[in-house]
Amino acid sequence: MVNIIPYAQNEHKARLLKQLKQAYLQQIFSQELRFTVFSDDWRERPLVEMVDRVSESSAVELPRVEFEDLIPGMGRLNKDITKSDDIRSGIHFVDGDILYGKLRPYLKNWLHATFEGIALGDFWVLRTKEILESSFLYALIQARKYQQVANLSSGTKMPRSDWKTVSTTEFSIPEKVEQQKIGSFFKQLDNLITLNQQKLDLLKKQKQAYLQKMFI
Structure with missing residues (x-):
């Protein structure tokens, strides 16, 4: 008999990790929670x-990224995009840039680039200036305030975030050392979520394989 306990446990863990991340995003960006070494x-x-x-x-x-290549809300690719023969033109991005899907922003299509490539479709490619860490920006775009502003979109069937609204909105930021600490914290949390999700995906495939063998 197939043991389904590991799958259920990992599914529960995946859900809890995502909830934990949302709680941390809210608490850190509202400054309810701070690392003890910072007070500015x-x-x-x-x-x-x-x-x-x-x-x-x-x-x-260069590798090309479009909406269908991303796992919504996870900020990671769902396939190897280096094998594509796509030659369409798009926005050139580099390592460290943030891709934010402005079309239907509630779908949460975003990516913190770790490679050079081409963004296809309705992306904003955001590059930080000297005062901002890209890892901090990546966390900020997932936090409640940015999401609320980005979802004040124009259009009904094909809503898009409004750059004028988003770009003129003020966001609170700490000094760069604290930005780095926050960015690193969320990167580690994302890595943990990804590892757990990959384990869950593997268990799901195993479960489907067992079921197929049982009912042949």
């Missing part, structure tokens, strides 16, 4: 002062 006040700045919206179009031979 956070400062409010409009997003446009902290990031550049990259718009350089390119058709060079």
Whole structure:
């Protein structure tokens, strides 16, 4: 008989980890929770002062990312995009840039790039200025305030985030050392969520294989 306990346990763990991340995003960005070594006040700045919206179009031979390549809300790819023969032009991004899906922003299509590539479709490519850490920005775009502003979208059937609204909204940020600490914390948490999800995916495949053998 197939033991389904590991699958159920990991499914429960995956759900709890995602809930924990949301709780930390809320508490840290509302400053209810801070690392003990930091006490300086956070400062409010409009997003446009902290990031550049990259718009350089390119058709060079690089990996291409579009919505269908991303796992919504997870910030990771669902396939090996280096094997694609796609030659369409799009926005050129580099390691460290943030891709944010402005079309139907509630779908949560985003990626913290760790490679150079081309963004296809309705992405904003955000590049941090000197005062902002990209890892912190990546956490910020997932936090409640940014999500609320980004979802003040125009259109009904094909709603899109409004850059003027988002870019002029002020967000609170700490000094760079604290930004680095926060960014590193959420990166570690994301890695833990990813590892657990990969284990869950493997268990799911095993479960399906067992069921297929049992009912042949």
